[in-house]
Amino acid sequence: MDPKLIRNFSIIAHIDHGKSTLADQLLLQSGTITEREFHSQILDDLEIEKERGITVKARSVTIDYKKDGQTYELNLIDTPGHVDFHYEVNRSLAACEGALLLIDAFQGVQAQTVANAYAAIEVDLEIVPVVNKIDLQVIRVEEVLEEVENILGLDASEALRVSAKTGLNVDTVFDAIISKIPPPSGSPDKPLKALVFDSKFDKYRGVVTYVRMVDGVIRKGDNIRFMRENVNSEVIEIGQFRPGLVPCKELGPGQVGYVLTGVKELSRITVGDTVTMANNPAEAPLPGYQKPKQMVFCGMYPLDATGFESLRDELQKLSLNDSSFSFQPETSDALGFGFRCGFLGMLHMEIVQQRLEREQDMDLIQTAPNVTYEILTKSGKTMVIDNPQDVPDPSQIDEFREPIAKVSFIVPAENVGTIMQLSQDRRGIYKNTEFLGPTRAQVVYELPLSEIVYDMYDKLKSVTRGYGTMDYEIIGYTAADLVKMDILVKGEQVDALSTIVHRSTADRRGRALVKRLKTEINKHQFEIAIQAAIGGKIIARETISAFRKNVTAKCYGGDISRKRKLLEKQKEGKKRMKQFGAVEIPQKAFLSVLEANRDD
Numbered sequence: 001m002d003p004k005l006i007r008n009f010s011i012i013a014h015i016d017h018g019k020s021t022l023a024d025q026l027l028l029q030s031g032t033i034t035e036r037e038f039h040s041q042i043l044d045d046l047e048i049e050k051e052r053g054i055t056v057k058a059r060s061v062t063i064d065y066k067k068d069g070q071t072y073e074l075n076l077i078d079t080p081g082h083v084d085f086h087y088e089v090n091r092s093l094a095a096c097e098g099a100l101l102l103i104d105a106f107q108g109v110q111a112q113t114v115a116n117a118y119a120a121i122e123v124d125l126e127i128v129p130v131v132n133k134i135d136l137q138v139i140r141v142e143e144v145l146e147e148v149e150n151i152l153g154l155d156a157s158e159a160l161r162v163s164a165k166t167g168l169n170v171d172t173v174f175d176a177i178i179s180k181i182p183p184p185s186g187s188p189d190k191p192l193k194a195l196v197f198d199s200k201f202d203k204y205r206g207v208v209t210y211v212r213m214v215d216g217v218i219r220k221g222d223n224i225r226f227m228r229e230n231v232n233s234e235v236i237e238i239g240q241f242r243p244g245l246v247p248c249k250e251l252g253p254g255q256v257g258y259v260l261t262g263v264k265e266l267s268r269i270t271v272g273d274t275v276t277m278a279n280n281p282a283e284a285p286l287p288g289y290q291k292p293k294q295m296v297f298c299g300m301y302p303l304d305a306t307g308f309e310s311l312r313d314e315l316q317k318l319s320l321n322d323s324s325f326s327f328q329p330e331t332s333d334a335l336g337f338g339f340r341c342g343f344l345g346m347l348h349m350e351i352v353q354q355r356l357e358r359e360q361d362m363d364l365i366q367t368a369p370n371v372t373y374e375i376l377t378k379s380g381k382t383m384v385i386d387n388p389q390d391v392p393d394p395s396q397i398d399e400f401r402e403p404i405a406k407v408s409f410i411v412p413a414e415n416v417g418t419i420m421q422l423s424q425d426r427r428g429i430y431k432n433t434e435f436l437g438p439t440r441a442q443v444v445y446e447l448p449l450s451e452i453v454y455d456m457y458d459k460l461k462s463v464t465r466g467y468g469t470m471d472y473e474i475i476g477y478t479a480a481d482l483v484k485m486d487i488l489v490k491g492e493q494v495d496a497l498s499t500i501v502h503r504s505t506a507d508r509r510g511r512a513l514v515k516r517l518k519t520e521i522n523k524h525q526f527e528i529a530i531q532a533a534i535g536g537k538i539i540a541r542e543t544i545s546a547f548r549k550n551v552t553a554k555c556y557g558g559d560i561s562r563k564r565k566l567l568e569k570q571k572e573g574k575k576r577m578k579q580f581g582a583v584e585i586p587q588k589a590f591l592s593v594l595e596a597n598r599d600d
């Protein structure tokens with residue numbers, strides 16, 4: 001394939017601005033998919049993505065497009081739009097020469113439009129602004145284009161105006177891809193160099209490695225090497241995404257496709273690695289990617305001990321296709337054997353948890369999530385803390401550090417004050433405000449990650465009536481006055497309820513938490529004290545009074561069937577309970593920490 005006829009591009013956008021719809025429309029208009037397939041959102045094939053309407057895992061597809069008697073090979077690399085999946089965006093961009101920057105004609109430039117555009121500018125991609133949804137009743141295209149110029153510093157004079165939904169003007173998108181985005185360079189005669197930009201585990205074929213060719217040619221039977229992992233393997237099959245896996249004879253410079261090898265474990269194929277020939281290797285690998293870093297952790301426990309092995313199997317299966325999710329066995333006095341799971345962010349956590357519950361039909365107890373902390377001990381050691389239970393005794397701590405994020409909000413001008421107040425209340429450090437036009441502004445704060453991951457997004461949406469957006473990146477760790485807060489139920493500490501809080505908010509959080517727990521834990525036949533403590537000191541207390549529970553008391557006379565129904569209902573309610581000493585604690589109580597933060 002002549003590289004001059006190849007174009008490699010991504011579509012980048014804020015969530016919901018229509019990226020998947022445009023991708024599908026490009027596939028439809030080029031004849032890659034049928035009308036029927038178009039209506040079922042072909043690129044988002046995971047069930048959860050369909051249900052929640054978000055793209056989680058990057059996909060890629062090759063489109064043949066005829067123009068002026070030539071057939072061009074257009075490689076679209078799909079990217080997810082949500083903050084949690086930044087690293088997926090960056091890895092996709094490195095495989096492209098250009099990007100379509102898609103912007104909703106009414107909503108205009110939003111927080112992730114900015115973040116994604118900057119990522120593309122950083123790697124020197126040619127950016128084509130595309131205003132989408134021009135079929136809507138109310139649009140403000142001119143203002144949106146002004147925002148593109150003011151905020152992103154891009155030339156918007158030749159921006160395209162399309163409707164991905166109806167297909168209006170989508171032909172101009174093909175023209176722009178061919179005329180504006182540069183073809184890849186590279187030589188078939190140089191030693192093989194191909195970038196691994198994704199990989200996934202397929203039940204039938206094993207590990208499918210996604211590659212973007214740079215130099216050289218790859219064919220079936222070649223003996224290749226993954227340079228960073230230093231793994232050699234024979235090529236069993238190569239092919240392209242059309243959009244299913246379709247084998248081909250060879251892949252040359254600039255092309256995008258897949259390689260099947262004898263490698264069985266996904267963990268041995270690192271995204272960002274370089275593929276070369278084992279007997280004629282390239283001198284140096286391509287610049288790689290940073291590994292994704294888990295920033296949010298929580299415990300997951302089977303409801304009863306027999307579920308441990310099957311939970312392990314399920315977690316393993318999930319991690320086969322999601323290398324950004326991690327899990328390790330842990331034990332809790334209260335919950336028994338379970339796993340500590342790490343996620344990129346809260347959305348990522350929710351998605352994994354839902355997949356477990358839905359696809360595997362598992363009953364789980366999940367503890368409240370926490371971010372990753374660092375502790376410098378008196379002996380000079382730096383500990384990474386993923387679990388509040390691992391915090392050492394305060395006498396051994398020299399410095400307690402928390403992750404800090406640079407958060408950028410884009411909000412209606414009248415909400416700037418509220419956002420500043422919200423950030424200030426959460427220990428934010430003000431950076432700057434920039435007006436994007438008469439009605440909207442960008443406000444930047446540095447905020448502790450723990451103060452934003454749980455509910456900042458919801459709060460932002462509610463104070464701006466849905467018009468505000470935010471994006472964040474972790475910029476490092478700083479020392480803070482943090483303490484571990486324990487919860488005692490009937491005098492005994494429940495380890496899975498411990499949290500790390502800032503000392504200045506400890507009293508308030510402690511009170512909110514015990515109050516919440518009081519509503520979550522049912523009355524028992526004895527009185528139950530619920531206390532919050534720091535070190536040995538009790539900072540808050542609530543009491544659940546004793547109650548003799550007799551659900552059948554309501555059933556007068558001998559209505560047996562009704563009585564049985566009630567008993568069954570009670571049994572059902574017990575399903576998600578964990579016995580702790582004499583007290584039954586329901587699943588929801590373990591998430592109280594999270595809820596109490598939100599009540600705050």
Ligand SMILES: Nc1nc2c(ncn2[C@@H]2O[C@H](COP(=O)(O)OP(=O)(O)OP(=O)(O)O)[C@@H](O)[C@H]2O)c(=O)[nH]1
Binds near residue numbers: 053135166
């Ligand atoms: N009216 C109108 N609606 C559109 C258009 N393009 C997309 N939409 C709608 O906007 C919503 C979001 O579109 P998606 O294509 O799922 O958005 P996305 O950017 O891929 O979203 P993520 O994958 O979650 O990042 C869907 O309900 C689409 O039907 C358009 O041109 N006009």
